[in-house]
Amino acid sequence: MRRGKFMLAVSMVMVLLAGCGNSGNNAADKAPSGSAPAAASSAPAKTTGSKILNLGKDVELASMDSAIATDGLSFEVIADTIEGLYTVDEAGVPQLAMAEKADVSADGKTITFTIRDAKWSNGTPVTAHDFEFAWKRLVSPETASEYSFIMGVAGVKNADDIVAGKKGIDELGVKATDDKTLVVELDRPVAFFNSLMAFPPFYPINEAFYKEKGTEYALTADNLLANGPFKMDKWDVGGTTFSLVKNTDYYDAGSIKLDGLNYQVIKDTQQSILAYENGDLDYVQLSGEQISSYQDSPEYHSIVAGYLWYLSPNMKVKGLENVNLRKALSLAYDKQAIVEEILKDGSIAADFAVPTQLATGPDGKDFRETAGTYPTTNKEEAAKYWEQAKKELGVDSLKFELLFEDTESATLVAQFIQSEIESALPGITFELKSQPKKNRVELMQKGDYQIGLTRWGPDYADPMTYLDMWVTGSPNNYGFWSNPEYDALINSASKGDLASKPEERWEALKKAEGIVMDQAVIFPVYQKGNAVLIKPNVTGLEFHSVGVNVFYKHADKS
Incomplete structure (x- = not known):
């Protein structure tokens, strides 16, 4: 098994850890928007006599173009078809x-x-x-x-x-x-x-x-081709449902047991649960209080994911160029409370820029085992950094807009962080701005934001999948941070002298992460865990923490 991969063999009801993303992805837990779709009654109709897997998701399908897609759901559905x-x-x-x-x-x-x-x-x-x-x-x-x-x-x-x-x-x-x-x-x-x-x-x-x-x-579905297990049947961009059918032209079609996949986008997790309970969904993610309600159910599964959720400060915004202010903000909210009292889904507090169980080094150890340790929540230290920042900036107060996506979990986390920071750092005010995920990503890509709650999923099994985001000019360097020493280090480790020296390269990657954390380039929040319900008659779903997160090729429904 490769490094940093995780898979749930549902038929065996167990999680296998393996060691080897997107934005990304680019995948996330969202909060209800004002225009949430109807509840279970709007779920796709069950198809009698067919093996149709009904899937609940909390974000819209953003793109089916393999060169344009950046998020986890898009990668998942593209991989369904190609x-x-x-x-x-x-x-x-x-x-x-x-x-x-x-x-x-x-x-x-x-x-x-x-x-x-x-x-x-x-x-x-x-x-x-x-x-x-x-x-x-x-x-x-x-x-x-x-x-x-x-x-x-x-x-x-x-x-x-x-x-x-x-x-x-x-x-x-x-x-x-x-x-x-x-x-x-x-x-x-x-x-x-x-x-x-x-x-x-x-x-x-x-x-x-x-x-x-x-x-x-x-x-649209008519403007897509497939060479994989399924092909797109119905899809309206921005809609709340889309469906795939088995691709009979697939070279290995004989091994595909499902007749198709129906996706239903429901941002309100309570509505998702209702759809699941009514039998309209076979798979759904849980959040918050729902998790404790279902933890003893044989249909409940907890899956460790590779996604890192963090706050990204835009350093072109007045004040955020100051490292002491950034350090103050990064230490001022209780990460442990977020994972234990809000998420409750197996997520862990993140005091790092490279997640755990992502990749194994030349020493055979997980990167986190031998990489540096960094400060966690410390409101007293945060207050000291804030006092120093006020002197350096010549201000007594600052107001920032916190951008986040309109899912339930992201909304709850953003509200909690707002409360924590305003309480720990008097004079700092956060205004909340909720957007659909696609809009949130577009705003951050354009630099049209101040502080954004975002995430990154590993695309490949190496710390570089995170660390190269923060080089000067990277399209994923949303905050416009720039550091020549860091750039040189990453360049050497990716394609320079260190690229062919595994032990020295590994140490350089640890040093690079240390720079990111010391400069508060990002404010880590948590590494994602997924709590899901899967109907007992569904088997063969494969979950991974790197690259495409879910594969349905070997799934079956009895």
Whole structure:
């Protein structure tokens, strides 16, 4: 089993820890909005005589474009419908998918993939050209993908220079030499390359279909193609329901037991529970008081997740450029109370920037075991930092807007943090701003916010999946923090001298995290745990903490 992966084999009712995301993701617990959908009565109709898995989610499906998607639900549904060169098994170990063979050169820098016989849902074959087209589209400045950086993380030759506009996309180290052969050139061997190939940004796109659909590509069910276990049947962007059906053109369709997936977006968790109790949902997440009510149920499961929730201060906002103010804010709220009294779902208080059980180092130990320890909640120290900040800024009071998404848990956490900080740091006022997740992400990406409650899910099994977010100019560096020492350290550990020195690289990553924490670049809140209910007649769901969080390929419903 690979590092930092978690999976729930529902049929065995146990969580397997394995060790190897998105924004992200990019996945979250949300709070009720004023326009919450109707309760159980609005859930998808149950289909008699069919194996339809009914899933409750608390956010809308944001995107089905593998180059544009940034959040956990989008990645999940894209992975329902499309497979890349690799997929992962129930333990998180990469397995060949659209590639039936991979030949690696002696120096580890050239990989030749042989594409298996497979079809898209319109009957056309999946080819090596579909991968070349998709990868070049991802790094193209015209696409403006938030995930263009991931091609450089994978070590694909010239990727970073292309993203930076220094080279043309035809210089990317990927080439379809014929329909069946894809040659990938790397600028360095990457230990987690195979895992990355199971991540949606690396999935194929049929070029002819893409060009036929133009600006409508991936915006509705009719403008999507599938080569994976399921295909989109019904979807209206922004709607509260969407459904998938089994893809009979999938090369491994014989192993798919479900006839389809029905998704229902219900932001109010009480309404979700009602839908579950009424039999309209087979799977739903719990939060708050609901968890204690169901903990003794055989349908209750707790799953450790890789998501880190944190506050991101925008350092272009007056006051937040001051490190003492940032330290004051980061120490002023009770994280333990958040996980124990609000979330109650197995989440743990986060006093770190790199989560636990994410990745194992050259010493065979989890990163957190040997990385630094950092200050937790300390309101007395917070008050001292606030006094120092007031002197340096020449102010007695400050007002900030706290942006968060409109889910139940995010709302409760934001309200609690507001109360805690205003109480611990007299003179600081927080105004709350609730937005749908998509809007919240867009505002933060544009820098149009002051302090944002956000999260990041690991895309691959290495601390770099978090640490490279805070380099100067990173699209995920929402707070616009910049530190030359940090940039140099990350560059050396990712593609410089330290990249080929595992022990020294690992120590550099620990040092990098120390800089982030010492400078209060982010204010960590908690590492997510998921409390879920799953009907006893459902088996085979696979949960992972890295990359795509849920796979349904092996799911069944009796």
